[in-house]
């Protein structure tokens with residue numbers, strides 16, 4: 247039986263349990279992961295790694311929020327929804343084009359983040375170098 251889930255609650259765990267219940271977002275801070283059953287009711291497990299370049303979890307007090315949206319383009323159901331304040335907000339199904347765009351956006355986001363980690367030190371060195379050079383000119 248397929249039943250769309252409209253609400254999800256946050257359950258903090260150390261280890262993600264083997265059997266998951268629908269309507270629960272299992273979060274393991276230790277392992278930096280959130281796992282839940284796909285909200286369309288297909289029974290697929292959806293894992294979202296948590297981190298600055300991954301998903302951001304917010305405990306709003308009235309339920310969890312996850313950013314960005316959950317786009318399960320790798321699942322047959324291709325569900326796409328938002329988890330916002332414990333509510334599942336459906337974004338409709340992904341078209342092939344949206345899937346490609348979604349993937350690209352995700353790669354871009356990761357890329358921007360990792361670049362931003364590397365760049366500041368290089369930038370500071372470069373500034374220092376220019377400053378030193380200007381002293382001797």
Ligand SMILES: [Zn+2]
Pocket residue numbers: 284285286287288289290321323324325
């Ligand atoms: Zn599904």
